[in-house]
Amino acid sequence: MALTFRLAQLQSKASQASQLVSKHAPLYYKQLLEQNKHYIQDPPTVEICNLLSKQLFYTRLASIPGRCEAFHKEVDYMKHVWKNMNELKIEDAAIATLFGIECFAWYCAGEIVGRGFTFTGYYV
Structure with missing residues (x-):
């Protein structure tokens, strides 16, 4: 019963969002073209x-x-x-370390996405 209620609630929110987009999209489109007409x-x-x-x-x-x-x-x-x-200052070393960690995190995220958002060893 709770799943049915949530589904109906989600459909209602999706409908509201769709109405909002359909109402404001043409105005936004015209405004965007007007602002960038020189391109x-x-x-x-x-x-x-x-x-x-x-x-x-x-x-x-x-x-x-x-x-x-x-x-x-x-x-x-x-x-x-x-x-x-x-x-080498400690600030520069910290920035380099954070950059390395960020690169590694993006690599891990790419690997997870490449496997179809599955983690090795976990099957749902």
């Missing part, structure tokens, strides 16, 4: 879309040397820090 290409032809796609691709391609330079600066900084470990 819209008129007329929206296939040729213009192809041109924009190529511009995006080659702009990203042209940004690779700058990204490589920034990466090499980061590597040089890490080499400098590694050489001067005795000058």
Whole structure:
């Protein structure tokens, strides 16, 4: 009986949310387009879309040397820090440790998602 009540309650909330979205979505859509109309290409032809796609691709391609330079600066900084470990402040070490823990946590989350949200050894 409690499950039926909860299902009805959930359906009611979903219906309310659907009504709210259907009421406000067109207004939000129009407002969003109005605010960003300077980004819209008129007329929206296939040729213009192809041109924009190529511009995006080659702009990203042209940004690779700058990204490589920034990466090499980061590597040089890490080499400098590694050489001067005795000058390392506790704050920097704590930040590096937290970053490592965060990377490990994202790796674990990715593994769990990759297995279909199952934990090894637990079957429900």
